[in-house]
Each structure stands twice: as C-alpha cells, then as structure tokens.
Amino acid sequence: MAKDVMEYRKDFPLLMNDTSAYIDNAATSQRPQCVLDAELKFYMEQNANPLRGSYPLGVAATEVYEDSRKVVKEFINASSTKEIIFTRNTSESINVVAYSYALDNVKEGDEILVSIMEHHSNLLPWQMVADRTGARLKFIECDRDDASVDLNKVEELITERTKIVAITQVSNVLGRENPVRAIADLAHAKGAVILVDGAQSTPHMAVDVQALDADFFVFSGHKLMGPMGIGVLYGKKKLLKNMQPFLRGGEMIDSVQRESAKFAELPHKFEAGTVNAAGAAGLAAAIKYIQSIGFEYMQERELMLTTRAMEGIKKIPHVKVFGSDKPEEHTGIVTFAVDDVHPHDVSEILASDGVDCRAGHHCAQPLLQYLGVNSTTRASFMFYNTEDEVDRFLKSLATIRERMGYGN
Amino acid sequence: MAINSFYSEILTEHNVHPEHKFDLGDSTIVLEGVNPSCGDDIFLKLKLDGDVIADGAFIGDGCAISQASADIMLSMVIGMKKDEALAMAARFKSMIHGEATPEDIEALQEAAALQDISHMPARVKCAMLGWRTLREALDPDSDEDDE
Numbered sequence: 001m002a003k004d005v006m007e008y009r010k011d012f013p014l015l016m017n018d019t020s021a022y023i024d025n026a027a028t029s030q031r032p033q034c035v036l037d038a039e040l041k042f043y044m045e046q047n048a049n050p051l052r053g054s055y056p057l058g059v060a061a062t063e064v065y066e067d068s069r070k071v072v073k074e075f076i077n078a079s080s081t082k083e084i085i086f087t088r089n090t091s092e093s094i095n096v097v098a099y100s101y102a103l104d105n106v107k108e109g110d111e112i113l114v115s116i117m118e119h120h121s122n123l124l125p126w127q128m129v130a131d132r133t134g135a136r137l138k139f140i141e142c143d144r145d146d147a148s149v150d151l152n153k154v155e156e157l158i159t160e161r162t163k164i165v166a167i168t169q170v171s172n173v174l175g176r177e178n179p180v181r182a183i184a185d186l187a188h189a190k191g192a193v194i195l196v197d198g199a200q201s202t203p204h205m206a207v208d209v210q211a212l213d214a215d216f217f218v219f220s221g222h223k224l225m226g227p228m229g230i231g232v233l234y235g236k237k238k239l240l241k242n243m244q245p246f247l248r249g250g251e252m253i254d255s256v257q258r259e260s261a262k263f264a265e266l267p268h269k270f271e272a273g274t275v276n277a278a279g280a281a282g283l284a285a286a287i288k289y290i291q292s293i294g295f296e297y298m299q300e301r302e303l304m305l306t307t308r309a310m311e312g313i314k315k316i317p318h319v320k321v322f323g324s325d326k327p328e329e330h331t332g333i334v335t336f337a338v339d340d341v342h343p344h345d346v347s348e349i350l351a352s353d354g355v356d357c358r359a360g361h362h363c364a365q366p367l368l369q370y371l372g373v374n375s376t377t378r379a380s381f382m383f384y385n386t387e388d389e390v391d392r393f394l395k396s397l398a399t400i401r402e403r404m405g406y407g408n
Numbered sequence: 409m410a411i412n413s414f415y416s417e418i419l420t421e422h423n424v425h426p427e428h429k430f431d432l433g434d435s436t437i438v439l440e441g442v443n444p445s446c447g448d449d450i451f452l453k454l455k456l457d458g459d460v461i462a463d464g465a466f467i468g469d470g471c472a473i474s475q476a477s478a479d480i481m482l483s484m485v486i487g488m489k490k491d492e493a494l495a496m497a498a499r500f501k502s503m504i505h506g507e508a509t510p511e512d513i514e515a516l517q518e519a520a521a522l523q524d525i526s527h528m529p530a531r532v533k534c535a536m537l538g539w540r541t542l543r544e545a546l547d548p549d550s551d552e553d554d555e
Contacts, residue, residue, distance in 0.1 A: 344534065405421060
C-alpha cells in the first residue's frame with residue numbers, strides 16, 4: 001500500500017522549506033534526501049578517483065560507480081552494463097551519437113529524420129550532421145490538435161536513404177507519448193538506426209530499451225529526481241563497439257604510445273577524464289527511490305493532477321491547452337496560452353501568487369512555430385505535487401486577464 | 409513580493425492600448441531589437457528631422473513589460489533632440505539597475521512606473537528592449553554594454 005503523498009513530500013527537503021507550488025518538473029525535478037545523501041556519502045566516505053587506485057578507497061569508489069551503472073542497466077533493461085555510458089546529460093549523450101556515429105555513417109544524399117517535437121538538444125546535433133555531411137534533415141510532423149503521430153506518414157518519410165531516426169519518447173511541450181517501438185520497426189525495415197530521447201519519459205514510465213528496440217536511448221538524471229550533471233547514453237553493443245571515442249584523454253585507453261593509442265573496452269571508451277562518480281551514485285539512489293514508490297502510484301497521482309488542472313482550465317475563459325484533450329495523453333505536462341497575455345507575464349503573475357511555472361519556447365522553437373505561437377506557459381507535474389497546488393495554480397490563472405487590463 | 413501592484417494601470421494601459429504601436433510609413437531609421445531568450449521582438453521606427461526625433465513608432469511582439477516600456481519611451485522621446493533622448497536612455501538604464509538618483513526618477517516621468525524591475529532580474533531585458541534599441545539606433549557606434 002503506497003504512502004500518502006504528504007509522507008513522500010517529507011523526503012524532499014526543498015519541498016518542505018519552500019512554500020511555493022513547484023510545477024516546473026519538466027524543466028527539472030526536485031531531489032529526495034536519499035539522493036543528496038548518496039552524493040554526500042561518496043565524498044565523505046568513498047572518495048577516490050574511480051577505476052584507478054588499487055587501495056581500498058579506490059576500490060570502494062570504483063564499486064560505487066560501477067554499481068550505479070548496474071542500477072541504470074536494470075532500470076532501462078539493457079542487456080549489458082557495457083551498453084551504459086555515463087555522460088553529463090541528454091544533450092551530451094546525443095552529441096556523442098552525432099559526432100561518433102553519425103559523422104562516420106551518414107553521407108551526402110542520405111537522410112536524417114527527426115520529429116517537429118524535438119527539444120533543441122535532439123535537433124541541433126542533427127543539423128550539424130546534415131551541414132557537415134550534406135545529408136538532408138526531414139521532419140515527422142504531429143497532429144496540431146492532439147499531438148499524435150501518423151505512422152503511415154512516418155513510413156512514407158523513412159526511405160532507403162534514411163540513416164538515422166531521432167525522436168523523443170515524450171514531448172516536453174505536448175506531453176504525448178510517441179509510438180517509438182513502431183517507429184523503430186519502420187526505421188529498421190529500411191536499415192536505419194533509431195535514437196530515442198527519454199529525457200521526458202524516464203521520470204514517468206517504465207522503459208525497456210530492448211522492448212523498444214532502440215539503438216540508442218538517452219536521458220538525464222536531473223529530471224528523474226537525480227542530480228544535475230549526470231546523464232546516460234545507452235547504445236547497442238554492436239554499434240558502440242564500432243564507434244570512435246567522442247572525447248579522448250584519461251582513463252579511456254588500454255595503452256598509449258607516442259603516436260597512437262589503443263582505446264579501452266566499452267563503456268570506458270566513451271568516458272574520458274575523471275567521471276562524475278558522486279552524480280552516478282545520486283542517480284542510482286534516485287532510481288531506487290522511484291522503484292521503491294513504483295511507477296503505478298506515480299502515474300496514478302500524475303494523471304489525477306493533470307486531470308484536475310485540465311478540467312479546471314476548461315472553466316477559465318480565454319485559456320487554451322495545447323495537445324490532446326485527454327489528460328492521459330499528457331504525461332503530466334499541461335502547456336497553455338492565455339489570450340492576449342504574453343507567457344512571461346502569465347508566469348510572472350503566477351510567481352507572485354507562489355506558483356512556479358515555466359514560460360518561453362521550452363527549447364522547442366520549431367514546434368512552437370509549427371503550432372503558430374512564439375511562446376507558451378507550461379505547468380508540469382510530478383507525483384509529489386498536491387491537489388492544493390493545482391488549485392492555487394488555477395485560482396491565480398483565473399485572475400490573470402483581469403490583472404493585465406482585460407475585461408475578462 | 410509586490411508584483412500584484414507591479415502590473416500597474418500605467419503599464420497595462422500602455423500594453424493593452426499603446427499609443428505608438430503602429431507602422432510608421434515615413435521613418436528614416438528602422439532597427440530591430442530582440443531578446444532571443446524570451447522571444448520579445450520589436451522594430452523601432454524613428455523619423456529624424458535634423459537632430460530632432462520628429463516622430464516614432466514600433467511594431468512587434470513581446471511581453472507586457474517590453475511593449476509598455478517601448479510605448480512609454482516613445483511618448484517621452486518624440487520631440488527630443490538625439491542627445492536628450494540618449495541621456496534619458498542612460499537614466500532609464502540606471503533606474504533599471506537600481507542606481508538612479510531621485511532626480512533621475514523624477515526626470516523619467518511615466519517610465520518611472522517600471523522602477524521595480526530593478527528587483528526582477530529576469531525581466532530587466534524586457535524593460536530595456538525599447539531603450540536599448542533606441543540607443544543603438546541613435547548612436548550605432550556606442551560600444552556600451554547592453555545589460
């Protein structure tokens with residue numbers, strides 16, 4: 001039997017110390033004490049440079065770091081820890097694939113397929129690859145109303161020339177989950193590889209990279225209650241093996257001569273320099289925390305909060321929600337616009353009422369252009385948010401037009 | 409925090425019913441001002457008659473602060489000489505950075521309605537957009553820092 005949410009909130013020092021309603025979880029989540037403890041414990045009790053010293057502390061540091069890799073491997077059901085590479089964040093993970101896989105495997109005349117919903121982090125690296133190789137960048141467009149992707153159109157877009165399909169599992173603006181397994185099958189049928197951006201999915205749903213048949217899967221620790229500065233690149237072993245290192249330097253080698261070097265085995269080939277071991281420990285603690293609660297409970301709460309927000313917004317004139325009208329197709333994300341009021345003014349007024357929301361383009365400018373808006377405001381929920389916080393948000397939202405000088 | 413009162417009648421009135429937001433046909437200077445991170449984007453259009461700003465207007469999109477600030481600015485600088493307008497821009501900038509003297513505030517008239525921005529670092533760029541664009545339009549060689 002899951003605990004009451006107020007019990008879980010006590011796990012989060014910031015939520016206990018801050019009186020505002022934090023509903024900007026799609027930007028970054030809050031962190032429970034166990035994550036903070038894991039990072040602190042590393043530096044207080046286990047700190048040495050991992051994978052180097054053979055003294056007990058060096059062994060302990062290595063163990064913490066490599067145990068964290070095992071936790072991540074289980075979390076996304078990779079077939080081996082060799083397939084789990086620690087990076088700084090999702091952006092870095094995607095750049096590894098762009099520089100170390102794509103530049104060597106994409107030629108002039110080839111095609112790279114992304115979706116219009118991509119976060120800039122899953123678009124700019126592919127623009128770079130297209131620029132440097134002469135490949136063409138093509139876009140899967142979603143339905144403007146319900147944010148769905150038409151698989152028939154995807155099938156038409158993937159051709160014999162397509163080398164890479166890069167798509168987010170959940171849009172950070174519209175919140176809708178994409179059918180990535182079906183898209184993976186279409187990509188594989190034409191010989192392309194697929195990279196799935198899991199930054200916005202991993203905090204909210206169980207992911208099985210083998211069931212998705214993703215060739216690459218990337219995510220960040222900080223959105224799933226782990227620390228900032230630690231992210232993950234999963235790649236199928238056969239692909240990673242044939243890739244060149246992204247960064248070269250310390251601890252990614254077997255042996256070095258004056259003019260050449262033999263690189264280390266996976267995953268260390270891709271982890272040059274001193275690693276973020278404390279961050280990895282914190283990420284593992286976050287994953288264990290999620291597992292102790294269970295996605296079932298988290299999803300139930302997030303759906304309840306999303307439903308409450310969307311139902312409430314329906315009763316406020318001049319506020320439009322983007323994406324599907326079904327709360328279960330939002331993954332906790334409610335992006336909206338208030339007629340005539342700029343999102344920065346919306347978020348400023350919400351902030352003055354103690355509600356923390358993000359306004360802007362959410363690092364997805366092409367999507368907003370496609371939807372015909374410059375910027376929007378986004379409320380995004382995590383299981384630890386409360387009904388009271390949603391109500392405070394709705395109450396403030398209902399007053400905004402009047403406070404900005406419009407009749408209603 | 410006193411943001412409730414921050415969106416004052418002066419500010420919302422200049423945002424909802426701007427006097428100078430239109431396309432000025434016979435402008436002699438046109439300059440775009442952009443805040444990339446927020447998406448505020450204006451075109452400032454000025455008609456200079458010798459050394460005097462004979463007329464001015466702006467078009468574009470942005471938050472209430474950027475739009476109202478640009479509108480208030482134009483209501484003040486139309487009719488001024490270039491150096492008077494630049495001096496006013498300097499006063500406005502010092503107010504936004506919390507460094508203005510009481511004389512500055514007095515001289516800034518309606519624009520003083522934005523003085524609380526000095527406590528809202530995230531919105532400084534919005535308030536400065538029109539004034540920064542004005543300075544760049546009148547004194548393109550200035551290498552003064554924007555923010």
